[in-house]
Amino acid sequence: MLLTPRAGSPRRKTRRRVTAALLASAASVCLVAAGTPAAPLGIGDRLFPYLGNPGYDVAAYDLALTYGGDNTKPLKAVTTIDAWTTAPLERVNLDFAEGRVDSVEVDGEPARFTTAGEDLVVTPPRRLPEGSWMRITVRHTSDPTPEGDRDGGWVRTSDGLAMANQADVAHLVFPCNDHPSDKAMFTFRITAPDGYTAVANGLPAGEERSARSTTWTYRTRHPMATELAQVSIGHSAVLHRTGPHGLPLRDVVPAADRAGLERWLKKTPEQIAWMESKVGAFPFETYGLLMADADTGFELETQTMSLFEKDVFTEPAYPEWYVESIMVHELSHQWFGDSVSPRTWSDLWLNEGHATWYEELYAQEKAHKPMETRMKAAYAASDRWRAAGGPPARPRAPEPGRKISIFRANVYDGAALVLYALRQKIGKPAFERLERAWVQNHRDGTATTADFVELASHLTGRDLGGFFRAWLYGEKTPPMPGHPDWTSVAPGKTAHG
Structure with a gap:
């Protein structure tokens, strides 16, 4: 994610609880003794403790959405989740915080359900043993117009909808295990009236036309975190071209703007080739840009199809080199953040620090x-950033009502500064070997800060633990290797004291 520079105060986000036609209320919480009340669970993420749920590992999502042509009205939806249980379950908690739930089935049989906090709590007809395969089918609505403002989920565009689910809002759109540590395969089936085009992550897997609508199906070929899911519905043009090694590229733009945006879209193949020269082969089955006529306040690395505000490409105040560097920022996330996803949200610096690094490197080499x-x-600003937002690998919790506020300077340029210091310490050749090994070793998986430290130490044959502890967790910025004259201004002081 990259925040779009603009004036104005930050928006606030509020949440509505799920409204459910309750079939029953007495049940047992998964991993908790029978007879206890339903309660929201989580996997204990330091920044988002109630995200994710214990006791199962999702293998695949099948999300069917029916759009009626009005982006102020809820969509009809069916979400099917295939998962393995990792513990005996009396109940299954799903993250889901908006929309009406009409029914739930577990393995084809009706299941009772209730809500607790931002969880949908499902009671299967019988206890699920550890190591069993389960299929949960939820019939629900997906609401693009919640009470109050929010920083993501459904984004209403001038002609339809798109998704922006980072960091913790995929569960405002569909029931899920909404944490990046549980990646899964996705199938999307989107039905929309004639005149609309629907596109989603992955590759097309068929179209079915009826008298007045079309259903598009898309499937991913690589596992994906819920925060990276993308569905675009609008009066869109889908433009195709070929990238390096025959990689199929597709861009989604407002149909009326396709000619004016082409000068930007045609830059993508060269940008992919540039990134491949730095870190290796593109990790997914396709790529492209989704240019939405919407006001989001950010750009977002949704997997295989990055979301951009259209105005980024039409605002004359933005220099061309700057726009291209933003494109590379989101592109580099396909390796750093999408293919290699953070195990916890405290590992966010690995995503944003690397994306900022390659954004800056591209601007240096090309502009x-x-x-x-x-x-x-x-x-110079690092001590202030650490005081305001925490060290790069231990960011402060989000501000109340503003979950997106974890995206502070300390995880962008502050984290890129850590990578710069690392390259200064170990040298450019070793740093470049580390970057390639990182994305290769953890492709399609999740990884932690400790994994990065371990790999860097292993590849260099040096114990870098102390270096990383100081740079990633220190309240003060350590001296910069090779630049002893650089100084950082502490909060409340000036450059002269």
Whole structure:
């Protein structure tokens, strides 16, 4: 995710609880003794403790959505979840915080359900033993117009809808295990009236036309975190081209703007080739840009199809080199954040620090904007960023009502500064070997800060634990290797004291 620069105060987000036609209320919480009340669960993420749920591992989602042509009205939806149980379950908690739940089935049989906090709590007809396969089918609505503002979930565009589910809002759209540590395969089936085009992550897997509507099916070929799911519905043009090694590329733009946006879209193949020269082969089955006529306040690396505000490409105040660097920021996330996903949200610096790094490196190589200049400025501000947002690998919790507020400077330029310091310490050749090994070793998986530290130490034959502890967790910014003259201004002080 990259925040779009603009004036104005931050928006606040509120949540509605699920409204459910309750079939029963007495049940047992999964992993808790029978007879206890339903309760919201979580996997204990330091920043989002109630995200995710224990006791199962999702293998696949099948999400069917029916759009009626009005982006102010709820969509009819059926979400099917295939998962393995990792513990005996009396109940199954799903993250789901908006929409009406009409019915739930477990393995084809009706199941009771209730709500607790932002969880949909399902009671199967019988206890599920550890190591068993289960299929949960939820018939529900998916509401694009909740009470109050929010920072994601469904995004209403001028002609339809798109998704922006980072960091913790996929469960405002569909029931899920909404944490990046539980990646899964996805199938999307989107039905929309004639005149609309629907596109989703992955590759097309068929179209079925009826008298007045079309159903599009898309499937991913690689596992995906829920926060990276994307569905676009609108009066869109889908433009196709070929990337390196025959990679199929598709861009989704408002049909009326296709000609004016082409000069930007045609840059993607070269940008992919540039990234491949740095870190290796593109990790997915396709890529492209979704340019939405919407006001989101950010750009987002949804897997295989990055979401951008259309205005980023039409605003004359943005220099061309800057727009291209934003494109590379989201593209690099396909390796760092999408293919290699964070095990916890405290590992966010691995996503945003790397994306910022390659954004800056591209600007240096293609537009002669020295990375060292930006890094020196980041170093000067680093102590202030750490005081305001925490060290890069231990960011402060989000502000109340603003979950998106974890995306602070400390995990962007502050984290890129850590990578710069690392390259200064171990040298450019070793750093480049580390980058390639990181995305190769953890492809299609999740990884932690400790994994990165371990790999860096292993590849260099040096114990880098102390270096990383200081740079990733220290309240003060350590001295920059090779630049002893660089200084950081502490909060409440000026550059002269």
